[in-house]
Amino acid sequence: MRGPLLLQWRLATIAGGFLFGLFADRRPLGESFLAHPIVVYAGIAGLGLLVLRLALRRPVPEVIPERAIVVGFALGIAAFLVGNYRRASYLAALKRRIVDAAFTKFRRAGGIGFPGARDPHRAINAFATLIRQ
Numbered sequence: 033m034r035g036p037l038l039l040q041w042r043l044a045t046i047a048g049g050f051l052f053g054l055f056a057d058r059r060p061l062g063e064s065f066l067a068h069p070i071v072v073y074a075g076i077a078g079l080g081l082l083v084l085r086l087a088l089r090r091p092v093p094e095v096i097p098e099r100a101i102v103v104g105f106a107l108g109i110a111a112f113l114v115g116n117y118r119r120a121s122y123l124a125a126l127k128r129r130i131v132d133a134a135f136t137k138f139r140r141a142g143g144i145g146f147p148g149a150r151d152p153h154r155a156i157n158a159f160a161t162l163i164r165q
Contacts, residue, residue, distance in 0.1 A: 041096055042104045044080065048073060049108030053115025070112055077105060 052073040061067035081101070085092050092101070 037095055038097075038100050041100065042107060045077060045104040045108030046111045048076065049111035050115040053112035053117075054119050056112070056116045057119060070109070073108065073112060074105075077108060 052069045056069040059067065059069070061069070061072060065071065081092050084095070088095060096104075
């Protein structure tokens with residue numbers, strides 16, 4: 033019974049960590065320390081171990097060794113960081129593409145009626161302001 037449950041534990045912690053990492057920047061539960069997605073992830077992982085203990089009516093280390101629990105949790109934290117990085121790099125690339133496309137479009141139009149059309153830095157800042165609105 034150790035093999036399949038161990039694999040499920042590791043997959044669940046990795047998937048949970050990655051998904052929580054994707055939404056870490058948004059802070060959907062608030063700004064407090066206990067509402068940080070990595071703290072919520074750790075709480076849910078601990079709750080999962082408690083549910084496993086109650087469901088099997090045996091101590092968890094008999095089913096999943098302590099090292100495997102720690103390794104699974106560490107893999108989940110690593111997946112959290114990967115998910116957080118993926119989201120941040122994706123959003124940065126998306127913003128760059130939008131700004132570049134908009135800037136190119138206005139440059140081709142001659143920058144008529146656009147503040148700072150002659151100064152590229154002012155134009156990019158103005159585009160960023162337009163995009164945020």
